Amino acid sequence: MRVANDERAACETIGVLNEKPAFYGEPAAGIIRPMPTDLSPWRLSVAPMLDWTDKHCRFFHRQLTQKTRLYTEMVTTGGLLHGSERRHLRLDDCEHPVALQLGGSEPQELARCAQIGARWGYDEINLNCGCPSERVQRGAFGACLMAEPTLVADCVKAMVDAVDVPVTVKHRIGIDREESYAFVRDFVGAVAQAGCRVFIVHARNAWLKGLSPKENREIPPLRYELVYQLKRDFPQLSIVLNGGVTSDEQIAAHLQQVDGVMLGREAYHHPWPMTGWDARFLGGAPNPRTRAEVEAAMVAYMQREAIEDGTPWSAIARHMLGLHHGERGARLWRQIWSDHRRKPLPAAEVAAQAAAVLAEGQAQALASI
Numbered sequence: 001m002r003v004a005n006d007e008r009a010a011c012e013t014i015g016v017l018n019e020k021p022a023f024y025g026e027p028a029a030g031i032i033r034p035m036p037t038d039l040s041p042w043r044l045s046v047a048p049m050l051d052w053t054d055k056h057c058r059f060f061h062r063q064l065t066q067k068t069r070l071y072t073e074m075v076t077t078g079g080l081l082h083g084s085e086r087r088h089l090r091l092d093d094c095e096h097p098v099a100l101q102l103g104g105s106e107p108q109e110l111a112r113c114a115q116i117g118a119r120w121g122y123d124e125i126n127l128n129c130g131c132p133s134e135r136v137q138r139g140a141f142g143a144c145l146m147a148e149p150t151l152v153a154d155c156v157k158a159m160v161d162a163v164d165v166p167v168t169v170k171h172r173i174g175i176d177r178e179e180s181y182a183f184v185r186d187f188v189g190a191v192a193q194a195g196c197r198v199f200i201v202h203a204r205n206a207w208l209k210g211l212s213p214k215e216n217r218e219i220p221p222l223r224y225e226l227v228y229q230l231k232r233d234f235p236q237l238s239i240v241l242n243g244g245v246t247s248d249e250q251i252a253a254h255l256q257q258v259d260g261v262m263l264g265r266e267a268y269h270h271p272w273p274m275t276g277w278d279a280r281f282l283g284g285a286p287n288p289r290t291r292a293e294v295e296a297a298m299v300a301y302m303q304r305e306a307i308e309d310g311t312p313w314s315a316i317a318r319h320m321l322g323l324h325h326g327e328r329g330a331r332l333w334r335q336i337w338s339d340h341r342r343k344p345l346p347a348a349e350v351a352a353q354a355a356a357v358l359a360e361g362q363a364q365a366l367a368s369i
């Protein structure tokens with residue numbers, strides 16, 4: 001079958017004509033299907049992760065992908081209203097599209113925080129209804145809010161009324177042993193009524209007693225079918241699947257069922273595949289940069305941050321330790337960037353030392369061929 005001229009033009013514009021559009025499944029021989037032009041803004045995102053997806057991490061991720069949506073760590077309403085806005089919300093122009101995740105359960109406080117977030121330029125305000133930590137439960141927010149859909153709806157309504165940017169919710173498929181599909185369906189239904197149009201669904205239950213947050217990301221089984229069913233039952237909503245996704249092939253498969261996919265740990269630990277996402281999934285151009293060029297950009301950022309904010313380079317370097325994952329010399333390179341004895345050195349000097357061990361590792365690999 002021939003590709004219509006306008007389709008070919010669209011394909012060429014976004015550079016996918018010669019790529020296998022895996023996200024559409026295996027095309028029959030000769031059929032080339034263009035990437036849709038109305039891609040969801042939530043098609044691919046990096047998850048909010050406390051202590052991980054801070055401003056520096058997001059800057060690093062932005063060197064790898066221009067179009068993937070990024071999320072902040074969870075910021076609590078108490079922390080924001082009684083602490084420093086700048087410390088919690090400072091962001092770099094390059095971070096967009098970027099969402100602020102809030103933790104809280106008091107509608108007016110959430111509305112005020114949403115307004116503050118919108119004022120700082122965030123493109124979305126997300127409410128955390130998925131965190132199972134006991135500390136968060138004591139504050140009566142996070143995953144335990146799933147038991148109170150009316151309260152979540154009140155929170156969402158207050159935020160929707162307060163800001164023009166989208167208000168979204170990130171949640172689980174259930175809490176404790178409540179495993180019925182009806183539970184999550186009714187939760188989404190109630191919250192959608194209040195004006196939420198985007199639901200990010202971590203496809204496992206949160207067990208509120210007896211498991212640590214880490215265990216709660218690993219032990220309750222993943223049940224993707226429930227997330228797919230949400231999309232079928234609420235076709236007018238954007239449903240984003242999260243949990244356990246570790247490869248482009250898995251992303252492609254999920255995108256056949258839902259509007260978007262969010263990756264957390266995999267993106268953090270093995271960030272380089274993100275350089276392929278803009279072209280493969282997001283209608284953008286391939287990332288032309290090498291790992292060395294990304295590292296050089298990070299060193300320039302470290303120098304700027306040191307001057308502007310007194311940030312030590314180690315607070316930034318810790319997020320990029322997976323940059324050379326899989327390459328010869330990567331382990332030594334990582335050791336250099338995480339060696340606390342080097343903290344007094346300027347970032348550029350540490351970078352030179354890291355580059356030297358990497359080059360040595362790669363030369364040894366070549367010599368052994």
Ligand SMILES: Cc1cc2nc3c(=O)[nH]c(=O)nc-3n(C[C@H](O)[C@H](O)[C@H](O)COP(=O)(O)O)c2cc1C
Pocket residue numbers: 047048049050051052073074101128130131170202217242243244245262263264265266
């Ligand atoms: C270190 C860490 C911190 C996290 N902090 C948050 C958080 O602040 N807010 C939130 O909604 N989820 C948080 N999560 C959960 C992730 O957003 C995501 O839902 C979870 O890791 C499952 O996705 P994954 O399997 O792709 O990692 C955190 C996860 C990790 C590993």
